[in-house]
Amino acid sequence: MSKKYKIIFTISECNGFAKTGGLADVGMSLPLALKEHGHDVRIVIPFYRGVSRNYNTMTAVHSLGVPMGDHEAWCSVRYLIEEGVPVYFIEHNGFFDRDRIYDDGNYEYGDNALRFGFLSRAVLQLCKVLHFMPDIIHCNDWQTAMTPYYLKEYERDNYFLSKTASVLTIHNAAFQGKFWGGFAGPLAIAHKDMVSDCFEDFGMINFLKGGIAYADKINAVSPGYAEELTTYVGSHGLHDSFMRRQQDFSGILNGCDYHIWDPEIDHLIPAQFSLDDLSGKKLCKKMLQKSFNLPQLSHTPVIGIVSRLTQQKGFDYTLSAMRDILINNDVQVVILGAGESWIQDALHGLAWEFPEKCGVTIRYSEEVAHYIEAGSDMFLMPSLFEPCGLNQMYSLKYGTLPIVRAVGGLKNTVEHYNILDGSGTGFVFQLPTSGDVVQCVNFALETYHKRPTHFQKMIHQAMQQHFDWRSSTIKYEELYESAIKKRQSGSR
Ligand code: ADP
Numbered sequence: 001m002s003k004k005y006k007i008i009f010t011i012s013e014c015n016g017f018a019k020t021g022g023l024a025d026v027g028m029s030l031p032l033a034l035k036e037h038g039h040d041v042r043i044v045i046p047f048y049r050g051v052s053r054n055y056n057t058m059t060a061v062h063s064l065g066v067p068m069g070d071h072e073a074w075c076s077v078r079y080l081i082e083e084g085v086p087v088y089f090i091e092h093n094g095f096f097d098r099d100r101i102y103d104d105g106n107y108e109y110g111d112n113a114l115r116f117g118f119l120s121r122a123v124l125q126l127c128k129v130l131h132f133m134p135d136i137i138h139c140n141d142w143q144t145a146m147t148p149y150y151l152k153e154y155e156r157d158n159y160f161l162s163k164t165a166s167v168l169t170i171h172n173a174a175f176q177g178k179f180w181g182g183f184a185g186p187l188a189i190a191h192k193d194m195v196s197d198c199f200e201d202f203g204m205i206n207f208l209k210g211g212i213a214y215a216d217k218i219n220a221v222s223p224g225y226a227e228e229l230t231t232y233v234g235s236h237g238l239h240d241s242f243m244r245r246q247q248d249f250s251g252i253l254n255g256c257d258y259h260i261w262d263p264e265i266d267h268l269i270p271a272q273f274s275l276d277d278l279s280g281k282k283l284c285k286k287m288l289q290k291s292f293n294l295p296q297l298s299h300t301p302v303i304g305i306v307s308r309l310t311q312q313k314g315f316d317y318t319l320s321a322m323r324d325i326l327i328n329n330d331v332q333v334v335i336l337g338a339g340e341s342w343i344q345d346a347l348h349g350l351a352w353e354f355p356e357k358c359g360v361t362i363r364y365s366e367e368v369a370h371y372i373e374a375g376s377d378m379f380l381m382p383s384l385f386e387p388c389g390l391n392q393m394y395s396l397k398y399g400t401l402p403i404v405r406a407v408g409g410l411k412n413t414v415e416h417y418n419i420l421d422g423s424g425t426g427f428v429f430q431l432p433t434s435g436d437v438v439q440c441v442n443f444a445l446e447t448y449h450k451r452p453t454h455f456q457k458m459i460h461q462a463m464q465q466h467f468d469w470r471s472s473t474i475k476y477e478e479l480y481e482s483a484i485k486k487r488q489s490g491s492r
């Protein structure tokens with residue numbers, strides 16, 4: 001029987017409580033999968049306004065002191081149990097009782113360094129008052145990347161934490177948590193650690209860089225992205241940091257939560273369907289077209305997009321490609337997303353120019369996301385970079401063939417169509433250019449119209465793909481074991 005660990009899983013988003021993207025999906029499904037494997041896992045996230053308004057929580061700790069430079073800041077800790085997993089919420093109203101998680105809608109909050117530095121340290125204080133001795137503290141992205149530093153530099157001799165190892169999972173290294181160097185004092189970053197192989201980044205503090213230097217083991221959310229992070233172009237400027245830790249750095253593909261994303265049991269869609277009976281998918285398509293006020297034409301292929309509207313997702317080159325595709329083809333495009341205003345405006349422009357062919361919804365909606373996955377024929381993810389990507393996994397399960405760029409996790413999960421025998425699960429292109437997007441989408445549309453037997457075969461192949469959390473969890477267990485060994489060896 002494999003070893004059972006005590007794990008603190010700390011993260012800034014967790015599905016059901018706070019979500020801006022796929023980080024939240026993993027924030028809930030990975031701890032649940034670890035719990036299913038018999039581990040004692042506990043989630044720690046901030047007590048955001050959305051949580052305080054919508055959930056009944058209990059008090060776990062009335063008053064928790066957290067060192068912040070030369071003084072202590074105080075918070076309380078609330079908790080609830082979600083599917084057998086305790087979720088602890090760090091309640092500091094000054095820091096977390098706000099409308100949004102990271103920004104005010106226009107600008108990032110000016111005290112994000114303090115907010116997430118505080119969270120990173122509060123996690124350790126919480127273990128001590130709960131008398132919980134974790135084998136592993138599993139941190140995620142820059143928001144919790146300071147924890148490995150505090151653990152090693154400040155808790156070396158603490159009875160509860162001296163044996164604890166840390167793992168840092170990188171979901172998106174483009175976000176690094178870079179802040180003014182003057183925060184080093186309140187964040188208790190020692191002078192010796194404000195150097196370029198640790199926190200220092202052109203005079204600023206870089207949370208992620210420090211986390212990479214200090215965590216016992218580091219992983220990216222797909223093997224493809226892990227590989228890219230060790231190249232100059234793909235590392236978001238962190239090439240040297242990743243190379244220094246190459247021995248301790250790996251890639252583990254995220255799983256897909258099939259309790260939520262499975263067309264056979266999905267109650268957010270108008271009709272369920274399965275590999276053996278795809279009739280429900282036809283109804284889903286009809287209802288999708290209706291909900292986006294598009295003509296309900298069963299033969300016209302529908303391409304869906306659900307995305308944060310940011311540069312990462314490739315809109316720079318995809319917007320002009322979409323115009324080209326809409327002008328020249330019998331096709332409909334439905335888009336759900338929210339984010340940068342220039343992309344929102346451009347998408348509104350497309351919907352205005354092609355009212356019969358393009359529907360756009362600018363907001364966050366779980367329901368519409370499920371509708372699009374179920375009712376579209378194809379799903380476009382032309383990302384500039386994509387650490388893992390979950391939407392293409394959802395699309396595969398719903399028989400909605402992904403059209404993706406060969407980056408990060410997309411290249412690990414979608415197999416390009418082979419025109420000779422109809423093998424493959426989607427359409428894959430290489431370059432981040434409008435020309436490549438157009439060419440690949442045209443090829444997909446041509447396959448839809450002219451090689452329907454291949455298209456149907458691919459739908460079947462796609463729906464049989466399974467990226468379950470079970471196999472990823474086994475890889476995390478191996479990572480934990482090696483992190484513990486590393487910790488025991490005593491090296492930084
Ligand atoms: P990322 O985390 O980079 O945004 P992923 O593909 O990993 O990309 O995950 C995105 C997640 O966020 C998916 O669960 C997707 O359905 C969801 N999502 C993104 N934008 C929206 C939106 N506007 N409405 C509903 N869900 C959204």
Ligand code: GLC
Nearest residue numbers: 022023171386387388389390
């Ligand atoms: C990030 C990445 C995305 C990944 C998600 C979950 O938001 O952009 O590719 O799927 O994290 O790990």
